Amino acid sequence: MSTEKRTADRREGVAVTMPGPGSGVEVVSAAGAFGHSAQDRSLVQEAEALFGRGVPDHHALYEQDLEAALRNPANLRNWGAARHEVKCQNCHAISVFVNGKVADRCDFCGSPAIVTHEEMRDAITPQSLLPFRISESQVRDVLRTWYRSRWFAPNRLKRAAATDTLKGIYLPYWTFDARAHSRWQAESGRYYYTTETVRGTDGRLETRRVQHVQWTPSFGELEHWFDDELVPGTVGIHGKLLKRIEPFPTTTDLKAYSPDYVRGWTVEHYQVDLREATTQGRQQMQLSMEALCSREVPGDTHRNLRVETRFDDCTFKHVLVPVWLVRYDYGARNFQVLVNGYTGKVSGEQPWSWVKIALAVLLVLAVLAGLSMLDR
Numbered sequence: 001m002s003t004e005k006r007t008a009d010r011r012e013g014v015a016v017t018m019p020g021p022g023s024g025v026e027v028v029s030a031a032g033a034f035g036h037s038a039q040d041r042s043l044v045q046e047a048e049a050l051f052g053r054g055v056p057d058h059h060a061l062y063e064q065d066l067e068a069a070l071r072n073p074a075n076l077r078n079w080g081a082a083r084h085e086v087k088c089q090n091c092h093a094i095s096v097f098v099n100g101k102v103a104d105r106c107d108f109c110g111s112p113a114i115v116t117h118e119e120m121r122d123a124i125t126p127q128s129l130l131p132f133r134i135s136e137s138q139v140r141d142v143l144r145t146w147y148r149s150r151w152f153a154p155n156r157l158k159r160a161a162a163t164d165t166l167k168g169i170y171l172p173y174w175t176f177d178a179r180a181h182s183r184w185q186a187e188s189g190r191y192y193y194t195t196e197t198v199r200g201t202d203g204r205l206e207t208r209r210v211q212h213v214q215w216t217p218s219f220g221e222l223e224h225w226f227d228d229e230l231v232p233g234t235v236g237i238h239g240k241l242l243k244r245i246e247p248f249p250t251t252t253d254l255k256a257y258s259p260d261y262v263r264g265w266t267v268e269h270y271q272v273d274l275r276e277a278t279t280q281g282r283q284q285m286q287l288s289m290e291a292l293c294s295r296e297v298p299g300d301t302h303r304n305l306r307v308e309t310r311f312d313d314c315t316f317k318h319v320l321v322p323v324w325l326v327r328y329d330y331g332a333r334n335f336q337v338l339v340n341g342y343t344g345k346v347s348g349e350q351p352w353s354w355v356k357i358a359l360a361v362l363l364v365l366a367v368l369a370g371l372s373m374l375d376r
Helices: 003-011 038-051 066-071 136-148 239-245 274-296 354-375
Strands: 016-018 025-027 083-088 094-098 114-116 167-199 205-232 266-269 301-330 333-340 346-348
Touching: 066 274, 066 301, 136 301, 136 333, 136 346, 167 274, 205 274, 205 301, 239 333, 239 346, 274 301
Parallel strands: 167 266
Antiparallel strands: 016 025, 083 094, 083 114, 094 266, 167 205, 167 301, 301 333, 333 346
């Protein structure tokens, strides 16, 4: 969605307040989703059915005001059901079990060293989630295909990484919306060419075309709307794997949080808190703005680009996203394979068979030697 259209949509947003005894819930879509149509009214009715008419402010379905939450995160607490938290003393992941059986081993690293964990005083609970859409049987098919494609993995990998270790987990994410306004300045360069006469290695004079750059100062401004900049709140999942199975469609397919969605599943409690996630999110957005501004610099090249950015209209969501996890040990190492529980995208780690790699290298060398013999 373009910046201009996104801005217009936000101006047209409608705030719907559901009155109740002592408090109300303001349901605001960042894109002005709640209007006056029958479909819009049904969304409000769905919220009332889930949370009742007297629910506290922390059940706003979508965006939350970032500055207000940073001042008072305690206003955003309430899992809506009994829960039990445990912390792994090995990988430090915190798991939340809502009205369900508590695991005796860590779902992330397999360690039995788990202890009861006291909830953080100002912990923010999720407002929305993506439900699992990829079934366990579909995931097993995806994993079998993935294992078969691991040509340089040891033959006993499939036995060591049996899919009966498959776990469905809801992972914590933060999403950030913001209007970014950047002022940039740089030196823009335009190429020009001259012809020079030089003496070659053989002593003869020869001409050559030489490129030069003419530098001139440039400056400008750029505005961009960020919609759901993702920052993971997990420590239990290896970050590089998680990045590979993104994106999660948090801008379109979220459901309002209900304990019914997570009952029976493992939910990881965030350990990247809102303040730290805000810092990470703004760093990500700043890098994006620098890349966007670099495209605005005129000329053939540029240098010394400096970008100053102001962020306005900042909102956030704490959401849960579905991930299927296979964890297995091979030798002394722990490996993970992830499947996006909504899209089916897979990414994983594997040990390497150096015997297979050595044989492949020898085979390539033998083929090259054979081709060399044929050329003679």
